[in-house]
Amino acid sequence: MPIDKSMQVLIVDDYKTMLRIIRNLLKQIDFNNVEEASDGAEALGKLRTGSFGLVISDWNMQPMTGLQLLQEVRADTKLKTTPFIMITAESKTENVVAAKQAGVSNYIVKPFNAETLREKIEKVLGNA
Amino acid sequence: MxxxxxxxxxxxxxxxxxxxxxxxxxxxxxxxxxxxxxxxxxxxxxxxxxxxxxxxxxxxxxxxxxxxxxxIAALKVDDITAAQIPFATDELDAIVAHTAAATNAILESCETLDQVADTLSGEAAGQLQAATTQIYEACSFQDITGQRITKVVTTLKAIEEKVAQIVSTFGQRGAVASAPEVLPQGDAALLNGPQLPAAAMGQSEIDRLLASFD
Known part of the structure; x- marks a missing residue:
């Protein structure tokens, strides 16, 4: 099934430059409907009031981390099946394990390249 | 006698x-x-x-x-806690601010190049977009260095606290013992920031680990 690239994507990171980078990389692969949030709490608010087809989130944010956001998303009846990609500098085994246990769809370690982002998005949305 | x-x-x-x-x-x-x-x-x-x-x-x-x-008196440790460490953390904060500003300027120019690429077609458009993609990828350094600098600032603050404790212990009779170090628990223990390259897992290792759960 072809991927619907007009879907709304939520990108979450506390670094404005990283939001801008991910937004531009998404634009280059034709995802133009992109919304931003700078921490988990803001993201959760937007997810609950909006209609997003994909979440791409950083982990290390305050006050709500990306892991807590993922747990909230998976516990929410309306949001629980939303594909969720973690993009983070946290690269310890226990982080990957914790994210997987919380129901992450895929995991990208920073610094990442555009090809990895494209490949993971296709994998996640292809399986959605 | x-x-x-x-x-x-x-x-x-x-x-x-x-x-x-x-x-x-x-x-x-x-x-x-x-x-x-x-x-x-x-x-x-x-x-x-x-x-x-x-x-x-x-x-x-x-x-x-x-x-x-x-x-300790000769070292003028008060200078360390009152001036040198705050100075060092201010300098590091300035690095974060300057690299963020420079990164934004680069991204701004890169977005302009992308707009130009949209007006082109064929090989030139492809080459230009490949170049801007590489610039976007490279600009993620700002996030990584920012997180590393935040770790260094945290370490400097811990050193400042320890120095103050040593001075207090040697300078006063019956100084209060320092509070035991509290290690982060639960989710907080997972917030370690970027690993040094030698210790970090790469994307392919993470992919293998994730696949092992399927």
Whole structure:
């Protein structure tokens, strides 16, 4: 099934430059409907009031981390099946394990390249 | 008895020795002196190793503490906590701010190049977009360096606190012991930031780990 690239994507990171980078990389692969949030709490608010087809989130944010956001998303009846990609500098085994246990769809370690982002998005949305 | 002993504290002892000499005229005074010296040496010999070692250890400890106090005073540790560490953290904060500003300027230009690429077609458009993609990828350094600098600032603050504790311990009698270090628990223990390249898992290792759950 072809991927619907007009879907709304939520990108979450506390670094404005990283939001801008991910937004531009998404634009280059034709995802133009992109919304931003700078921490988990803001993201959760937007997810609950909006209609997003994909979440791409950083982990290390305050006050709500990306892991807590993922747990909230998976516990929410309306949001629980939303594909969720973690993009983070946290690269310890226990982080990957914790994210997987919380129901992450895929995991990208920073610094990442555009090809990895494209490949993971296709994998996640292809399986959605 | 020698007249010099009359009226002194050792007069009774001298009298007893004189009495012994009277009773045993053959005894040489040097024999008696030898016996007395032997007794004194024996008594000192028992006490000296323990008390002497203890005393020298206490003296050495006292000297070490005095030296440490003098060295800490000479280091002007107040400068470290009051000026140098705050200065270093301010400098690092400035690095984060400057790299963020520079990264935004680069991204701005890159977005303009992308707009130009949209007006082109064929090979030129492809080459231009490949170049802007690489610039976007490279700009993620700002996030990574920012997180690393935040870790360094946290470390500097911990050093500042430890230095203050050392000064307080040496400077005041009965200084309050520092609170035991609290290690992060639960989710907080997972917030470690970027690993150093030698210790970090790469994307392919993470992919393998994720696949192992399927």
């Amino acid at each position: 020698h007249e010099a002993f009359v009226g002194t504290r050792i007069e009774p002892l001298a009298e007893r020795i004189a009495a012994i000499r009277a009773r045993y005229p053959a005894a040489e005074p040097e024999w008696v002196a030898d016996v007395v010296r032997a007794v004194i040496t024996a008594v000192q010999g028992d006490a000296a190793p323990i008390e002497g070692t203890l005393l020298s250890e206490v003296e050495a400890l006292g000297r070490t503490i005095a030296n440490a106090k003098a060295e």
